[in-house]
Amino acid sequence: MISTVAVYIGAAIAEIGGCFAFWAYFRLGRSIFWFVPGIVSLMVFAYLLTRVDSDYAGRAYAAYGGIYIASSILWLWGVEGRTPDRWDVIGAALCLSGASILLWGPREA
Secondary structure (H helix, E strand, C coil): CCHHHHHHHHHHHHHHHHHHHHHHHHHHCCHHHHHHHHHHHHHHHHHCCCCCCCCCCHHHHHHHHHHHHHHHHHHHHCCCCCCCCCCCCCCHHHHHHHHHHHHHCCCCC
């Protein structure tokens, strides 16, 4: 099975890309045809989250949140061309720390 981190990264790319398609239509005046890849991308995102090795959806989604936030900051930088400031970096690092605890913290049987 694909690693949890790889699945989360793929899910983040799919979710951010899908949401950006709607952003492009509503905020940037792009064609309504941006909805098609946006919807497909969001479907891929939802499917990928079901591939996470977790017994509970809530825990899988909570841990994903940290990956999503850090990926969004990378999107800001790489796609939108805006350099993250120190608060973006600190916030993303804190979120990744929380996601790591959720993913790899010891669990009682």
